[in-house]
Amino acid sequence: MTKIQRVEKIVGGLLMLACSLLLLLYPETGLYIVALILCASLLVSGIRNLIFYFTMARHMVGGKSMLYRGIIVLDLGIFTLSMVDDVNLYIMLYLLIIHAFSGVMDIMRALEARRYGGSWRRSLLNGVVNLAIAVLSVVVVFLHSADDLVFLYAVCLLYSGFVQLASAFRKTAIVYIQ
Numbered sequence: 001m002t003k004i005q006r007v008e009k010i011v012g013g014l015l016m017l018a019c020s021l022l023l024l025l026y027p028e029t030g031l032y033i034v035a036l037i038l039c040a041s042l043l044v045s046g047i048r049n050l051i052f053y054f055t056m057a058r059h060m061v062g063g064k065s066m067l068y069r070g071i072i073v074l075d076l077g078i079f080t081l082s083m084v085d086d087v088n089l090y091i092m093l094y095l096l097i098i099h100a101f102s103g104v105m106d107i108m109r110a111l112e113a114r115r116y117g118g119s120w121r122r123s124l125l126n127g128v129v130n131l132a133i134a135v136l137s138v139v140v141v142f143l144h145s146a147d148d149l150v151f152l153y154a155v156c157l158l159y160s161g162f163v164q165l166a167s168a169f170r171k172t173a174i175v176y177i178q
Contacts, residue, residue, distance in 0.1 A: 013163075020161060034150060046073035046075070046076070052066055106124070107131070110124035137152060
């Protein structure tokens, strides 16, 4: 990991921690803040994927998938921005889909790493936490509590911020080819 990537991870983790604290302090306006955070993150991610496609990925094998991913994520961000008035359902769907998919992928990655003798415990823990968040979001849907939804999203941001900071300060292995 380069120094610039470390700084990006540190700044991203600190922003996540600040947003989670803001949500915990002001839960009454938290749903709109959560919707704006989701919109901003989707828009930035979509634009970033499109820039990556136009600068590098169009010359790579399978580069068109970055174009499609960028367009879909950018469109999803614009769609979310247009639906800010009815926020509960969309935020819950995002939490459910993103965390369930991420949890399943992390668990599958951990099982594969265990089979091949790699480090798998951190990936398994991350997958279990993401699946637990998805289950909790389903429970919050049935309770119809906006404050619980804001609290759950704040805890997710807090967890993600700490994971970002931990990965920024973790030493990376340098492979030398001889």
